[in-house]
Amino acid sequence: MHSESLTALLEALLFAAGRPLTTKELANATGLSLEDIEMGLEEFRHTLADPKRGLVLREVAGGVQLFTRPEFAPYVRRLLQPVERVRLSQAALETLAIIAYRQPITRQEIEAVRGVRVDQVLFTLEERGLIAEVGRKDAPGRPVLYGTTPAFLRSLGLSSLNDLPPLPVVRATHDTGPA
Amino acid sequence: MGYEIRLENFNGPFDLLCHLIDEAKLDICAVSLAQVVDQYLAYVEAAAGQADLDAVGDFLVMAARLLVLKARVLLPSPQPANEEGEEESPEQLVDHLREYKIFRDAAARLAGLMEKEADYFPAPGLSLAEVGVKKAVRPYVTIDPAALATAWAKVAPLFQPPPPVTIIPDTPTVQEEIKRLTRRLRQVPTLEFRQYVGRRARTTRLVPAFLAVLELWHRRKVLVWQTVRFGEIIIARREDGTCTASH
The missing domain is CATH 1.10.10.580 (Structural maintenance of chromosome 1. Chain E)
Structure with missing residues (x-):
């Protein structure tokens, strides 16, 4: 397949899917090898760098997805008038940060860091789909362990937890960095 | 006090402490904590009257810890600290505050990422209904009722009445x-x-x-x-x- 038609094919697939697609999914759909897909995506990204194009290709939540260029956000917003999501409170953001960097983590461990109760905040974060129960800790009372969800990665535009901004100083006594 | 700061605006005692230390342009250490204890207490005292106890509780606990800390820093005790084992050393509180601050700063960065992300609108995708993916295809066949009855008569003997089972009511969690x-x-x-x-x-x-x-x-x-x-x-x-x- 010509690289141009591969680029066009990838564009079509990504447009139709409207969600992050893995290279494997793209390989399955096209019948091409993973290497071909990788090269095709690189080529496509290059094509989209043209200022005549209004889309960008980004790696999000373990796959690639098409988005409108951020410069055009004001216009898209004016057109679609999306419902602005209620912003997370500072308390919710702090709790989310602790979970993101220290997951899996129990409620008690989060409260130890923040110095306040977090049960309501956890409830809010769970309702927003940003965190989820990921298991139970093998400790007295078998407390629930919390972790972040793929929706969390998407809402931050991250490909994986490894892409979280690094913490400035992690003290040696804590070996639980980003999982 | 030049201007009023309300406890409700702080996300817990560590947040207030960070604010006080930042404002005094101090580094986080035992001495700087001891320096801001009085201010901290002033805020809590001002708030204790009006706010509900639930909200102030965590701040009061911290107030007690801070008073112990201040006493330790100002009056170095002849005996080694932590003699009783349970007591918290000033260093622990300082470490804790540093750790909190790391996450408070991280929260701001996550908020920044979320803000930026809101400017990207994803390609729409097509809903499954539009594309008709995996939509059940309803077969349209004419069936002769008599043939159905004959077929049933053939297979019916194969079905034995199931053995009785005790149903244990499902206990909701x-x-x-x-x-x-x-x-x-x-x-x-x-x-x-x-x-x-x-x-x-x-x-x-x-x-x-x-x-x-x-x-x-x-x-x-x-x-x-x-x-x-x-x-x-x-x-x-x-x-x-x-x-x-x-x-």
Whole structure:
């Protein structure tokens, strides 16, 4: 397949899917090898760098997805008038940060860091789909362990937890960095 | 005090401490903590009068820790610290505050990422209904009722009546009850507990249901009261319940 038609094919697939697609999914759909897909995506990204194009290709939540260029956000917003999501409170953001960097983590461990109760905040974060129960800790009372969800990665535009901004100083006594 | 700072604006005692230390342009250390203890206490004292105890509780606990710390820093004790084993050393509190600050800063960076992300609108994708993916295809065949009856007569003897089974009623968990009760309260503003569980509810249902009421009350999602002692428990949805999370 010509690289141009591969680029066009990838564009079509990504447009139709409207969600992050893995290279494997793209390989399955096209019948091409993973290497071909990788090269095709690189080529496509290059094509989209043209200022005549209004889309960008980004790696999000373990796959690639098409988005409108951020410069055009004001216009898209004016057109679609999306419902602005209620912003997370500072308390919710702090709790989310602790979970993101220290997951899996129990409620008690989060409260130890923040110095306040977090049960309501956890409830809010769970309702927003940003965190989820990921298991139970093998400790007295078998407390629930919390972790972040793929929706969390998407809402931050991250490909994986490894892409979280690094913490400035992690003290040696804590070996639980980003999982 | 030049301007008023309300405790409600802080996300807990560590947040207030960070603010005070930042404002005094100090590094986080035992001495700087000791320096801001008085200011901290002033805020808590000012707030203790008006705010509800729930909100101030965590701040009061910190006040006690700070007083111990200040005493230690100002009056170095001849005996080694931590003699009683349980007491917190100033270093621990300082470490803790540093750790908190790391996450407070990280929270700001995550908020920044979310803000930026809101400018990217994803390619729409096509809904499955539009594309018709995996839509069940309904076969349209004419069936002769007589043929159906013959077919049934052939296979019917193959079916033995199943052996009797004892059905153990499914015991709902507290989590399930919370979900169910939340759903019910979306439909009606108030609900009697008896009415919710049903007159004949077994203990295995009553207990999780009651725990669910307590948990929702604790999460400030519902109000609970009785008009007389041992009277009907009335559960009402709290309209302000969802967004008031102050910490």
